[in-house]
Amino acid sequence: MAAAPKSMHRSSSRPQLDVSGAAIQGNLEERDPSILLPNQSDDISHLALDIGGSLIKLVYFSRHADHSNNDKRKKSLKERLGISNGNRRSYPILGGRLHFVKFETRKLNECLDFISSKQLHRGGIDLHTWHSPDDNAIIKATGGGAYKFADLFKERLGVSIDKEDEMDCLVAGANFLLKAIRHEAFTHMEGQKEFVQIDHNDLFPYLLVNIGSGVSMIKVDGDGSFQRVSGTNVGGGTYWGLGRLLTKCKSFDELLELSQRGDNRVIDMLVGDIYGGMDYSKIGLSASTIASSFGKTISENKEPSDYRPEDISLSLLRMISYNIGQISYLNALRYGIKRIFFGGFFIRGHAYTMDTISFAIHFWSKGQAQAMFLRHEGFLGALGAFMSYEKHGLDDLMAHHLVERFPMGAPYMGGMIHGPPLGDLNEKISWMEKFVRKGTEITAPVPMCPPGTTGVGGFERPSSKGDTLRSDASAAFNVGVLHLVPTLEVFPLLADPKTYEPNTINLSDHSELEYWFTVLSEHMSDIVDKAVASEGGTDDAKRRGDAFAHAFSAHLARLMEEPAAYGKFGLANLLELREECLREFQFMDAYKTIKQRENEASLAVLQDLLMELDSMSEEARLLSLIEGVLAANIFDWGSCACVDLYHKGTIIEIYRMSRKKMRRPWRVDGFDNFKERLLGSGDEKPKTHKRALLFVDNSGADIVLGMLPLARELLRRGTEVILVANSLPALNDVTAMEIPEIVAEAAKHCDILRKAAEAGGLLVDAMVNIQDGAVENYASAPLMVVENGCGSPCLDFRQVNSELAAVAKDADLVVLEGMGRALHTNFNARFKCDTLKLAMVKNQRLAEKLVQGNIFDCVCRFEPAV
Numbered sequence: 036m037a038a039a040p041k042s043m044h045r046s047s048s049r050p051q052l053d054v055s056g057a058a059i060q061g062n063l064e065e066r067d068p069s070i071l072l073p074n075q076s077d078d079i080s081h082l083a084l085d086i087g088g089s090l091i092k093l094v095y096f097s098r099h100a101d102h103s104n105n106d107k108r109k110k111s112l113k114e115r116l117g118i119s120n121g122n123r124r125s126y127p128i129l130g131g132r133l134h135f136v137k138f139e140t141r142k143l144n145e146c147l148d149f150i151s152s153k154q155l156h157r158g159g160i161d162l163h164t165w166h167s168p169d170d171n172a173i174i175k176a177t178g179g180g181a182y183k184f185a186d187l188f189k190e191r192l193g194v195s196i197d198k199e200d201e202m203d204c205l206v207a208g209a210n211f212l213l214k215a216i217r218h219e220a221f222t223h224m225e226g227q228k229e230f231v232q233i234d235h236n237d238l239f240p241y242l243l244v245n246i247g248s249g250v251s252m253i254k255v256d257g258d259g260s261f262q263r264v265s266g267t268n269v270g271g272g273t274y275w276g277l278g279r280l281l282t283k284c285k286s287f288d289e290l291l292e293l294s295q296r297g298d299n300r301v302i303d304m305l306v307g308d309i310y311g312g313m314d315y316s317k318i319g320l321s322a323s324t325i326a327s328s329f330g331k332t333i334s335e336n337k338e339p340s341d342y343r344p345e346d347i348s349l350s351l352l353r354m355i356s357y358n359i360g361q362i363s364y365l366n367a368l369r370y371g372i373k374r375i376f377f378g379g380f381f382i383r384g385h386a387y388t389m390d391t392i393s394f395a396i397h398f399w400s401k402g403q404a405q406a407m408f409l410r411h412e413g414f415l416g417a418l419g420a421f422m423s424y425e426k427h428g429l430d431d432l433m434a435h436h437l438v439e440r441f442p443m444g445a446p447y448m449g450g451m452i453h454g455p456p457l458g459d460l461n462e463k464i465s466w467m468e469k470f471v472r473k474g475t476e477i478t479a480p481v482p483m484c485p486p487g488t489t490g491v492g493g494f495e496r497p498s499s500k501g502d503t504l505r506s507d508a509s510a511a512f513n514v515g516v517l518h519l520v521p522t523l524e525v526f527p528l529l530a531d532p533k534t535y536e537p538n539t540i541n542l543s544d545h546s547e548l549e550y551w552f553t554v555l556s557e558h559m560s561d562i563v564d565k566a567v568a569s570e571g572g573t574d575d576a577k578r579r580g581d582a583f584a585h586a587f588s589a590h591l592a593r594l595m596e597e598p599a600a601y602g603k604f605g606l607a608n609l610l611e612l613r614e615e616c617l618r619e620f621q622f623m624d625a626y627k628t629i630k631q632r633e634n635e636a637s638l639a640v641l642q643d644l645l646m647e648l649d650s651m652s653e654e655a656r657l658l659s660l661i662e663g664v665l666a667a668n669i670f671d672w673g674s675c676a677c678v679d680l681y682h683k684g685t686i687i688e689i690y691r692m693s694r695k696k697m698r699r700p701w702r703v704d705g706f707d708n709f710k711e712r713l714l715g716s717g718d719e720k721p722k723t724h725k726r727a728l729l730f731v732d733n734s735g736a737d738i739v740l741g742m743l744p745l746a747r748e749l750l751r752r753g754t755e756v757i758l759v760a761n762s763l764p765a766l767n768d769v770t771a772m773e774i775p776e777i778v779a780e781a782a783k784h785c786d787i788l789r790k791a792a793e794a795g796g797l798l799v800d801a802m803v804n805i806q807d808g809a810v811e812n813y814a815s816a817p818l819m820v821v822e823n824g825c826g827s828p829c830l831d832f833r834q835v836n837s838e839l840a841a842v843a844k845d846a847d848l849v850v851l852e853g854m855g856r857a858l859h860t861n862f863n864a865r866f867k868c869d870t871l872k873l874a875m876v877k878n879q880r881l882a883e884k885l886v887q888g889n890i891f892d893c894v895c896r897f898e899p900a901v
């Protein structure tokens with residue numbers, strides 16, 4: 036075993052920064068000196084490299100200690116529900132994060148500094164297989180640089196490089212991405228990006244074209260089964276190298292940017308130039324088709340400096356992209372392959388490059404073959420090298436284990452600031468402040484005029500007009516951090532997991548995107564106020580609040596410009612992004628005090644409500660309970676309309692007003708069906724539900740006066756009830772952690788709840804009994820709490836906590852409550868069991884779109900098991 040890396044104990048919510056030995060590198064007068072934190076490291080890290088001719092790609096994994104199994108309550112819940120891990124390892128994979136970073140190969144030193152500042156080379160204390168017998172740390176690496184720089188790595192970092200074959204790695208990386216990332220591949224035609232759903236059973240064979248410095252073409256037939264069938268020396272290095280010679284550009288991005296303002300007709304010889312302005316229609320060539328790239332320069336007596344660098348860059352880019360497209364097509368044809376995936380950093384997410392390649396494939400194959408691109412384009416080799424570590428278990432990863440997040444990652448690019456992802460909060464904020472001071476929008480695009488009419492083989496007009504090229508730093512936003520969460524699973528009650536789509540609203544409709552952009556922007560100041568107040572309103576909190584606002588605005592602006600920048604992104608993702616962004620700036624629970632206050636106020640009137648309910652007939656009570664849930668769902672701090680309302684009355688006043696306004700029929704009214712299912716009709720007594728999962732929404736009146744009384748009714752009828760709540764806070768939503776306390780308080784006023792909570796192990800006193808194994812002795816059906824595995828106001832049933840998935844197997848009733856979980860997401864979702872969707876619509880546009888109604892209308896939708 037290697038010596039343990041210098042790691043520190045730190046709480047998960049507020050990591051400490053180890054600044055011992057911190058030093059500013061280089062010239063202090065420099066604008067952005069590098070800051071090295073030599074003793075700071077992630078908890079445990081593993082690293083793999085792909086050192087290419089142009090770029091070094093780094094994939095590293097940081098693992099965070101998992102404390103979840105220490106929870107006493109959870110353990111007893113597991114026993115109660117018969118969820119056990121037995122002797123087998125509970126999860127085949129480690130939880131943690133995969134980060135993607137790149138450096139220019141010519142700046143290898145920056146890369147070495149980065150690795151050493153994060154101690155990435157010292158990872159793997161608990162997996163001795165990742166170390167060589169002589170205790171030397173080993174880093175897996177591929178690409179030519181793994182050979183060329185092996186000695187340097189040994190010298191500078193004291194690590195040995197374990198060389199992995201480049202082609203093996205490319206294929207392993209591509210197969211992994213295509214299998215594990217839901218929206219990894221996309222087509223790009225005429226400026227339109229479209230994500231492709233890959234059918235894993237129908238993936239092979241495909242042609243993988245990796246456009247790095249040079250180009251490799253690999254026919255892939257399966258995992259580890261492939262053949263490099265071709266390649267070309269005219270690749271990314273050619274574009275960058277020739278471009279540099281011809282334009283004097285200092286960076287690749289500058290060259291690419293130039294192309295966006297270019298007109299290649301000045302450089303390229305077109306068919307029209309040869310045919311006196313006419314088409315050569317007999318063989319299908321229009322006058323604007325390029326007959327000969329750079330051909331026009333032969334007939335003019337000009338020096339290279341007489342041409343505009345913009346035009347040169349565009350001609351070059353077209354020539355090379357088109358050429359690669361054409362050779363790819365020929366190879367696809369040669370092997371009868373229909374799907375071609377393009378990777379490598381030459382692509383650079385650049386619309387024009389992708390359009391040109393797609394055009395070539397489409398044109399030559401007459402639409403038979405399709406070009407697809409990959410979001411992690413340049414990281415295939417590095418990922419493959421990472422996969423080659425034995426026993427990391429990543430091969431078992433499935434799409435539902437991965438959650439992609441988009442933190443403000445700019446400091447990692449270009450090696451300006453080296454620091455750990457969490458500890459560098461301060462630097463992150465400084466970085467935000469610096470950008471704001473400079474008046475530079477972080478995501479500001481470089482303006483681009485649509486190039487003039489040019490043509491390649493009938494490619495009349497480059498269609499990626501309006502396209503933008505971002506600096507490398509912000510382009511890094513395209514690829515987020517992949518969170519590996521082994522505890523996530525597909526919800527087993529989904530009727531058809533394959534076709535399930537959580538989002539109801541399609542943000543690829545630009546007017547929708549614009550609308551939600553405005554709503555979220557308008558809500559910004561309120562959320563910042565709450566967040567800052569939740570942290571005591573200190574100067575530090577204000578500074579973080581500002582940084583959050585800038586970061587989230589930057590994300591919004593970025594998405595407005597390029598809706599597919601972060602992959603397929605729905606409203607649920609957008610709302611979750613906001614919560615994640617708050618957490619990134621260490622606002623762990625912005626609505627903490629509001630939630631407490633509302634819980635207290637509601638608990639104070641619970642007893643009266645329960646008495647009132649108990650005086651009713653069964654039928655009247657059921658209606659009153661559902662009315663209660665709908666009325667109490669008004670307490671939503673995420674809705675602009677509701678926030679306005681709160682300035683006008685107390686919680687109880689608003690609740691009463693909301694109840695008073697309840698008029699049936701509701702906008703969607705399936706109450707009678709639900710009632711019939713529960714109470715039956717005539718003499719027929721229906722079967723009692725065995726287990727109900729109640730997906731709860733907001734704190735305060737919503738949970739206390741709405742969902743708890745409904746739970747109580749089900750319990751009293753003999754149904755086991757599991758309250759399913761968020762794992763992490765989102766707006767004023769109640770979290771799973773907060774519920775036991777609320778239930779304990781409510782149980783003081785109600786025998787039914789008390790007995791059920793005791794039976795469910797929710798009351799701390801009751802825990803003692805449970806450990807005696809006295810579970811069966813409880814007369815009451817149990818009330819339990821399970822977390823859903825997410826921290827968003829919406830819910831994606833493809834990725835829920837494994838405990839929830841386990842308890843769902845015996846459930847025969849699902850109740851989804853609230854706008855986020857029942858309308859924004861899952862309104863159209865179908866389940867294998869009876870389902871009740873309850874929500875008040877607190878947004879006018881949504882009301883119109885979804886239910887052809889108005890704000891504050893209610894939805895009560897009952898769907899019997901399918």
Ligand SMILES: Nc1ncnc2c1ncn2[C@@H]1O[C@H](COP(=O)(O)OP(=O)(O)O)[C@@H](O)[C@H]1O
Nearest residue numbers: 087088089090247248271272275287379380381
């Ligand atoms: N920031 C950059 N610096 C240099 N080249 C870049 C950059 N971004 C994209 N490229 C392009 O990507 C190519 C390298 O792609 P990559 O997949 O990393 O291949 P390699 O492994 O050969 O370095 C370069 O030749 C260039 O065309």
Ligand SMILES: CC(C)(COP(=O)(O)O)[C@@H](O)C(=O)NCCC(=O)O
Nearest residue numbers: 671673674675828853854855856878
């Ligand atoms: C974030 C929410 C989905 C939460 O609603 P809930 O699930 O609590 O009913 C909702 O507040 C929302 O859509 N807000 C933005 C729309 C608006 O301000 O009108």
Ligand SMILES: [Mn+2]
Nearest residue numbers: 732733768828
């Ligand atoms: Mn909510």
